[in-house]
Amino acid sequence: xxxxxxxxxxxxxxxxxxxxxxxxxxxxxxxxxxxxxxxxxxxxxxxxxxxxxxxxxxxxxxxxxxxxxxxxxxxxxxxxxxxxxxxxxxxxxxxxxxxxxxxxxxxxxxxxxxxxxxxxxxxxxxxxxxxxxxxxxxxxxxxxxxxxxxxxxxxxxxxxxxxxxxxxxxxxxxxxxxxxxxxxxxxxxxxxxxxxxxxxxxxxxxxxxxxxxxxxxxxxxxxxxxxxxxxxxxxxxxxxxxxxxxxxxxxxxxxxxxxxxxxxxxxxxxxxxxxxxxxxxxxxxxxxxxxxxxxxxxxxxxxxxxxxxxxxxxxxxxxxxxxxxxxxxxxxxxxxxxxxxxxxxxxxxxxxxxxxxxxxxxxxxxxxxxxx
Amino acid sequence: xxxxxxxxxxxxxxxxxxxxxxxxxxxxxxxxxxxxxxxxxxxxxxxxxxxxxxxxxxxxxxxxxxxxxxxxxxxxxxxxxxxxxxxxxxxxxxxxxxxxxxxx
Numbered sequence: 173x174x175x176x177x178x179x180x181x182x183x184x185x186x187x188x189x190x191x192x193x194x195x196x197x198x199x200x201x202x203x204x205x206x207x208x209x210x211x212x213x214x215x216x217x218x219x220x221x222x223x224x225x226x227x228x229x230x231x232x233x234x235x236x237x238x239x240x241x242x243x244x245x246x247x248x249x250x251x252x253x254x255x256x257x258x259x260x261x262x263x264x265x266x267x268x269x270x271x272x273x274x275x276x277x278x279x280x281x282x283x284x285x286x287x288x289x290x291x292x293x294x295x296x297x298x299x300x301x302x303x304x305x306x307x308x309x310x311x312x313x314x315x316x317x318x319x320x321x322x323x324x325x326x327x328x329x330x331x332x333x334x335x336x337x338x339x340x341x342x343x344x345x346x347x348x349x350x351x352x353x354x355x356x357x358x359x360x361x362x363x364x365x366x367x368x369x370x371x372x373x374x375x376x377x378x379x380x381x382x383x384x385x386x387x388x389x390x391x392x393x394x395x396x397x398x399x400x401x402x403x404x405x406x407x408x409x410x411x412x413x414x415x416x417x418x419x420x421x422x423x424x425x426x427x428x429x430x431x432x433x434x435x436x437x438x439x440x441x442x443x444x445x446x447x448x449x450x451x452x453x454x455x456x457x458x459x460x461x462x463x464x465x466x467x468x469x470x471x472x473x474x475x476x477x478x479x480x481x482x483x484x485x486x487x488x489x490x491x492x493x494x495x496x497x498x499x500x501x502x503x504x505x506x507x508x509x510x511x512x513x514x515x516x517x518x519x520x521x522x523x524x525x526x527x528x529x530x531x532x533x534x535x536x537x538x539x540x541x542x543x544x
Numbered sequence: 545x546x547x548x549x550x551x552x553x554x555x556x557x558x559x560x561x562x563x564x565x566x567x568x569x570x571x572x573x574x575x576x577x578x579x580x581x582x583x584x585x586x587x588x589x590x591x592x593x594x595x596x597x598x599x600x601x602x603x604x605x606x607x608x609x610x611x612x613x614x615x616x617x618x619x620x621x622x623x624x625x626x627x628x629x630x631x632x633x634x635x636x637x638x639x640x641x642x643x644x645x646x647x648x
Contacts, residue, residue, distance in 0.1 A: 200589055370604070424627040431627075439626060443624050
């Protein structure tokens with residue numbers, strides 16, 4: 173199979189596995205809590221003054237949810253990943269210190285201090301557990317967590333909160349410059365290839381969503397949520413593979429289109445691109461087109477759409493933004509389709525037959541039981 | 545390289561990045577195909593494979609090295625396509641026939 177797959181060799185560990193791992197941990201703190209993000213996003217879309225059903229009382233929940241609930245959930249989950257329930261508890265305590273130390277949604281701070289606090293507690297437990305006398309487990313366990321939790325909250329309040337606040341300011345200003353100068357579409361040059369390497373969650377939840385949340389808290393929406401999650405480029409690619417791809421890939425493309433565009437599982441199109449890496453150019457072109465359209469029409473989403481399905485997109489679009497959002501998705505799909513279609517047509521010569529032969533040989537191998 | 549007998553596979557875990565998206569989809573497909581053999585198919589984030597009981601791990605090739613790191617002693621089958629993958633079809637056939645399954 174190795175000769176059949178030009179990239180994406182999983183047999184060795186390298187920088188990609190390391191980056192994936194770090195990103196996976198970041199995403200692992202956010203993804204289990206997406207339901208809470210959606211609840212907050214829906215409340216925002218419905219009840220803020222510019223929403224569908226403006227309501228002063230109900231919109232009071234919007235602020236506490238993004239400022240308190242979401243970062244604490246992230247800190248809780250981050251702590252749990254490192255040190256189980258005790259890690260989750262200390263992660264939550266420490267996150268409160270970070271939250272109170274600043275005035276912006278502290279996703280990045282929570283991602284840092286939640287696991288850090290849990291890791292420190294793990295080390296403390298490793299020292300205390302062996303020397304704890306019988307019958308004192310609960311006393312020592314509760315107070316070691318309580319005392320170290322208090323210290324971590326203070327550290328978060330005095331140290332990590334302000335530091336992350338400064339970093340967020342720099343990131344936010346950097347993004348603002350990119351948007352104002354029209355360079356934001358260039359982000360697709362990095363984002364689209366990284367997606368194909370399964371860094372999609374790392375980028376979206378580890379980097380873009382925290383920046384977007386700060387902007388969304390101030391203005392009610394952010395374009396940051398749309399840079400990675402736009403289902404348009406993948407849709408264009410899959411349609412191109414369906415109509416002009418190698419024959420063995422065509423059969424599965426329609427099913428993949430449904431799963432990708434409606435179901436929002438973007439991973440399903442990555443293998444097609446891994447089989448024809450040059451097609452990533454189409455994804456970049458489509459992605460950049462989408463971002464440029466979103467920026468030009470001034471649209472954003474109220475929260476991160478997860479999964480990146482057209483339904484999640486429509487739900488998270490604030491009033492008056494639907495035209496720009498749909499236009500961006502449609503244009504990005506069209507551009508990525510056209511580029512991918514021509515790349516596939518141009519690089520076809522004879523490869524179809526080779527692919528088919530390889531596939532036939534492979535299935536023959538399997539039938540005879542020699543494949544390993 | 546690790547090997548497991550197809551007949552002894554009762555517990556398959558499909559891993560992906562978050563353990564909530566593509567792995568669930570593949571696991572659902574596999575569970576249907578292996579219902580008659582009484583094989584349980586679950587899903588997990590690749591980082592938490594070690595805590596998930598399994599006889600056999602399936603994950604996309606792009607996450608393969610991390611899966612191997614997480615559970616070095618397990619059979620980790622890497623697939624390339626989320627729909628209609630030949631390796632997955634092979635694993636299903638070998639579990640049904642009870643033949644040995646080994647990874648790359």
